[in-house]
Amino acid sequence: MNITVNAKKTLLVDGPASVTVTSGRVEVFGYVMDKGKVIIRDGKRMPFTVLENATFDVSLGENACVEEVEGSTIPESWEKAFEELCSIKSRPAVAMIIGAPDSGKTSFCTYLINRLLASKPKIAILDGDLGQSDIGPPCTVSYTFVSKPIADLFNLESENAFFVGVTSPSKAMEKTIQGLTLLRDEILQKSPDFIIVNTDGWIEGEDAIKYKAQLAERLFPNIIFAIQQDERLNPLLDMIRVYRVLTIDSPNAIKQRSREKRRSLRELGYLKYLKNAKVQSIPLSWVRIENGEHLALARNFTDSRREREINELLKIKPLHFAESTDKLLLVFGGNRHIPEEDLRKLEEAFGKKAVVIFDEEAEGLLIALYNSGNKFLGVGVIREVDYRRKVMKICTPVSGSISTVKIGKVRLDKNLREHPFSEELIKQES
Ligand SMILES: Nc1ncnc2c1ncn2[C@@H]1O[C@H](COP(=O)(O)OP(=O)(O)OP(=O)(O)O)[C@@H](O)[C@H]1O
Ligand SMILES: [Mg+2]
Structure with a gap:
């Protein structure tokens, strides 16, 4: 669609849209342009203040619109x-x-x-x-x-x-x-x-x-x-x-x-840094994991004697367990039910709180990857933590050698859509 706008007017374009200036001179947030294309994302509005009579070639996406107003919209x-x-x-x-x-x-x-x-x-x-x-x-x-x-x-x-x-x-x-x-x-x-x-x-x-x-x-x-x-x-x-x-x-x-709309704009932000992502497997022992305590992913003191005690008391072997000074974190697969009374017995024997977590709780969490010089390499998403094999599968465009994985509180699905309450959920979990 071609639109001609006279000088001293502004063309307001609500995205998703693409606008090409084909003649004249316009200003967008202080950027004076006489040609060029501007993409306007869904949820954003862009003002094209016309300095010299201009023509635009405008393509509008779903629910996008254009409006002509007098003067400039810049205060x-x-x-x-x-x-x-x-x-x-x-x-x-x-x-x-x-x-x-x-x-x-x-x-x-x-x-x-x-x-x-x-x-x-x-x-x-x-x-x-x-x-x-x-x-x-x-x-x-x-x-x-x-x-x-x-x-x-x-x-x-x-x-x-x-x-x-x-x-x-x-x-x-x-x-x-x-x-x-x-x-x-x-x-x-x-x-x-x-x-x-x-x-x-x-x-x-x-x-x-x-x-x-x-x-x-x-x-x-x-x-x-x-x-x-x-x-x-x-x-x-x-x-x-x-x-x-x-x-x-x-x-x-x-x-x-x-x-x-704010959330979907944010999702474009994830996409910007996660496009071209590939799945890779990282052995947990190869990297330092930060903020993974609530997922039993922090380094901890455990030994085989403790493991035997847990297995005997619970009558079932967890996929993985981690122990801190005041907590015992037990990881199970699926939504396996662990009787409350067995957990209480365990708490009594160990003198600390027993917390049950399921292996899929790590799925979809946003992570950041750093190299050995503590340089930020990029972001990724946890696909799966295989607690038994002690391997983390992540999806990321980062290809350099990863030395630290920092775990975030936002959860994304496979289409990079944000889980609406992900941060709140994790707050309850930890
Ligand atoms: N002078 C203007 N004329 C027309 N639209 C404008 C103007 N200034 C800002 N906008 C549009 O209004 C919307 C909100 O502006 P902007 O994104 O700059 O606000 P913000 O304070 O950074 O918002 P957020 O809190 O989301 O970061 C954007 O779509 C922006 O393009
Ligand atoms: Mg802003």
Whole structure:
């Protein structure tokens, strides 16, 4: 479908769609283009501000749509924010972006980067949003450098990432801050001019405020851009008064997304880093496993005498068992029923809590793979843990030699669809 739009108007396109600019000049989040194709994912909206009368070749997917509006949908305060950032003379200049979900954080980062690129500085984007990550896989924080104007940060690959393993920092505040600090230090070694730090939309409540304040303390930004939609941001703004904070507007044309849409956008993030994945088997003794205690995958002290005692008391041999100071974890196949009274006997004899787990509980868990230098290699999914043979089957595009497997709390099915309550389930299990 060909669409002609006159200057000083904006074409809003809701994905899934592909838009090719065939003539004229347009601007997408500060990226001025006179030709080129932009893909808009389902759940996303892209504004094409027309600078010189333009024609577009638009292909719309299911439920996609286009709309023409007057003027630009980029708030004037975004332009002022860009000027304010340019006025900071120290290098690197670190800018942190905060705002509620769907307030325009990613779009504003894209806008700042595109505008900054006109003077060819070295710009790093540090993506601190675990759930709606633009750069790295979901459940990670990540960074990359941007050297060319871009319509959608999602098209960039991460240069390095840190696996947190959950989709919200509320479940891993310290770990997320640790990851972002480590990555920031790595970026600093590469002499950037600007570091743009995007954050997640968790801004309400005591913990959220504490988290953002601690993050600011650790990253020490030269400026914080706060995208304010309503008064919800005020308590957080109060907490970060010591920083140079510039409040900016959320665009009126913003597209709000449902929880389901956010999840399906995240699933595209898994797909980005799991396409071309192959199944490989890793003997458990070859790798260090982190966060696998609840699956009896941590190294532990066991011996054959203990094993005999367990077998005798339960009258059935578990596939595998692991012992920590206060717990005895017993792995069984299928949904085998173990009588409560036998477990109580075992608890009495061992003086610790007996926890039954089933071998399929590991299936589908998102994992991150690291090499011996602790370099993040990529993500994968556990297909199966064969406790008897002590082998883990994983599906991953990573081909290098794996030395550590970090286990996440998100569960994906074979089509990379997220199990809706996976993180909650594991919380109960552990
Ligand atoms: N000026 C604008 N005009 C039209 N659409 C916009 C504009 N700014 C942002 N959008 C669209 O609104 C949606 C939400 O914006 P964006 O993804 O930047 O918000 P966010 O705060 O990063 O959200 P999340 O919390 O999901 O990370 C996106 O589809 C984006 O493309
Ligand atoms: Mg975002």
